[in-house]
Amino acid sequence: MNQPPPARNPLVITDRILSEILATRTRRDDHDGQTNHPDYDPRDIDIVTRREYQFRADNWASHNAERATPTITGGRCGYGHPSNGPHPHTAWDGLLLEQAYATLAEAHPVRLRARLMDLAALAVAWTEDVDRRIAAQAAVYVPPATHARSGDGAGCCPHTIPIGPGSCEDCWDLVKWDLLGGEQQ
Known part of the structure; x- marks a missing residue:
């Protein structure tokens, strides 16, 4: 059964967030000038560095899979009581870290760019979620x-x-x- 997508809070507008990102980038460029850096510290051994990042990405992927598996928890969880039934514990921190490490592990420039776009989109989604919390208080x-x-x-x-x-x-x-x-x- 198809359910309609959840309604978006009108105070959470992706364009507003993207405008803030553009303004921040402009301020940084005005302050620091155009920045060009290598992807990794040139003193590092490329393959070793990428493998370390891939290891961390895999570790966070496993951690996120465990968090996404519905479980019944007690006092620590926001759902609080086992009578609420099994529920997932997916969180932004793990999603961002998994994506960031997977991005850092990428060697091919076109795939690296695509992963950076995914990482940026994830950061915008998290920002929208924070804005929804602010809007609820507002x-x-x-x-x-x-x-x-x-x-x-x-x-x-x-x-x-x-x-x-x-x-x-x-x-x-x-x-x-x-x-x-x-x-x-």
Whole structure:
């Protein structure tokens, strides 16, 4: 039986994330200039380095397969109680590490590029998941009345109480800032 894909939260927009990535890349290029590095430390023995990375990729693949196998767990798990039945424990850390090590193990430039694109897509997917968690908290967030938009200096937008779909970029940034406790990350 085909189920419809899960609805996407309107606050989680891949284009927004990709725009942030582009802005970050631009800032880095402006600061450091264009960077060109070898794929590996030239002092390393290429085949040994790639085999080590492949070993780590295989290890994380095995670990992720174990995490994906539904099990019944007790107190440590977010599902908490065995009455919830078997469930998987797949997590972003393992998925990213497996993909990163598999990418590092790749020798052929075209396949390396394809793996880097997969790794970047996985990082974007994880970022979207983090944004969904932020959006869940933002749904009840009320910004301070002193907030002013950067574009025109106006006070809080009428759509910002609470932050929701269609909120401006400044309001979205304010939520992220306040949820970090005012600490720049």
